[in-house]
Amino acid sequence: MTDSFLYTVAAGIARVKFARPETLNSLTFKVYRDLTDLFYRMRSEDAVKVVVIEGNGRGFCSGGDVHEIIGALLTPSPSGERAGVRELLEFTRMSGELIANMRTLEKPIVAAVNGIAAGAGAVIALASDFRIFAKEARIAFLFQKVGLTAADMGAVFLLPKVVGLARATELLMLGDTIGAEQAEKIGLANKVVALEDLEKESLALAERLAKSASLALGLTKRLLNNEWNMDLASAIEQEATAQALMMQTRDHREFHEAFSQKREPKFEGR
Secondary structure (H helix, E strand, O other), rough: OOOOEEEEEEOEEEEEEEEHHOOOOOEEEEHHHHHHHHHHHHOOOOOOOEEEEEEOOOOEEEEHHHHHHHHHHHHOOOOOOOOOOHHHHHHHHHHHHHHHHHHHOOEEEEEEOOEEOOOHHHHHHHHOEEEEEOOOOEEOOOHHHHOOOOOOOOOOHHHHHHHOOOHHHHHHHHOOOEEEEEEEOOOOOOEOHHHHHHHHHHHHHHHHHHHOHHHHHHHHHHHHOOOOOOOOHHHHHHHHHHHHHOOOHHHHHHHHHHHHHOOOOOOOOO
């Protein structure tokens, strides 16, 4: 447990719920560090099959806290010095490490976006594998509106792959806030539901994923990452190798046995 978020695991589902509703779940240095470390640790937590990251209160995550991060980095120290390049790089590399840990976690991540997801909060939602929006939810990659490049935390790498280059350019350069229906229209939201149904729909998806062949899901996510910059021949060869390995797993044999016995398969992730 931490004051950065609430964390529970049950039936293969890890739930990570932000714990700063009074600031629309803004991120502090500590929240960044705790989240980054958590997503790294979950690699080796066998009890976790899928992760649901959730907002708290009226927002999902409003991004970096203006006072505790931006103000702290810009305010001179008692000696009159501001944070130098080294200190700034330590912070920006840590925020990028969080996204890297999310993408390299070979377990599905579902973002349940209940309200505003802005700045770093938008990138956290983007880095998830599935995004379910409440009808009231909004998302904004507003970095340029605070005088920063939108090339932050992997946003310029990830967003064009989700919505295409033209839409990504529009969202990143204008920094406009878009609603849930528009997010679904351009492929940024997988599904839009009523706010009162958001938890139920997100957990239903998580339960479906938790019952799936987790080893196969993990390898699928790894290849989704790996093949972004591959040529077709390399991708086909990698997939052939991966599938040949998967054909030797206990889960694949379990499917065949279950099919023969006319029952649902019980995958073990082996």
